Amino acid sequence: MDRVLVLKSLIVFLSQLILIVSAQNGRCPPYSDCGVLGRIRFPFTTTEQQHCGILAIHGCQQLPPSSPKTIKLGTSTSTSYSVLRIESRTIFISDDEQERYLRNRNCKAFSKNVTLPHTSPLASFVNKYNITIFRCNHSLKPSLSKDFHKYSNCSEYDIFYGPPNILTPPGFQWPSSLASCSTIQLAVEGNSTDDPFQFVISTIGIEVQLSNECESCLDDEKERCLLDTEGKFYCATGI
Structure with a gap:
């Protein structure tokens, strides 16, 4: 050998x-x-x-x-x-x-x-229970379905989000109008509402x-x- x-x-x-x-x-x-x-x-x-x-x-x-x-x-x-x-x-x-x-x-x-x-x-x-948050310039006016929420009380950006990721169907595509925004996945409890401070949590x-x-x-x-x-x-x- x-x-x-x-x-x-x-x-x-x-x-x-x-x-x-x-x-x-x-x-x-x-x-x-x-x-x-x-x-x-x-x-x-x-x-x-x-x-x-x-x-x-x-x-x-x-x-x-x-x-x-x-x-x-x-x-x-x-x-x-x-x-x-x-x-x-x-x-x-x-x-x-x-x-x-x-x-x-x-x-x-x-x-x-x-x-x-x-x-x-x-x-x-x-991250088992999370939601995708889109951070966008204030000037952006995306075209979104009624399933999406907007929160505009942050000084540096507006945020947009849909339902928690566990509720999105397989193959779901995020709206192209949000492509210029930055994203982050955050821990969540319950369904999304107009106030993200009500459902984003610190337990991951x-x-x-x-x-x-x-x-x-x-x-x-x-x-x-x-x-x-x-x-x-x-x-x-x-x-």
Whole structure:
């Protein structure tokens, strides 16, 4: 066999072996206790066992059990969000700064973006309950259906919005008359009204949508989805 091929195969084998050994040094339990959040399971884990999940929650081991639980998202290492609860594969977090904007009816609320974690071979992430807000110049006079609302009490722009995204039909196309506007997806509760401060909220539900490969890997409870040293998908056994 070609020596180069043998060497490449050996490197791949050793990298996978190192991955398995490092994981086995901290074997992954079927669940972890996380204070008031109760028992959390994959894809969630604790910061003490980050290799056991996709999103790690800080403060699970702190006493008393009611102590705050937080999580960091995206590439930011400075912004932490309070974890409110977990339902299956959806984690609900609170954006405290957004809460202040909404409480004070500050239009900065319509520019407050939460960066979700990047899609990986393991999973993608979705802001589960949201609405698309269009921020437009005051001079714009778009032609819109009666399903759209306009709010013009912001000094820098008018905003337009339709129903929450969960209520829009598959293949829905946004009006071309809004093409020049900037957009943002914001967390929402209930139906849209003429006053966006009534339904835009600071509680964000982030759903973890596992990849097909990860779902197949989890069919066997002895296997777990991991990324190797090159960031590629790897189904590890016995951890």
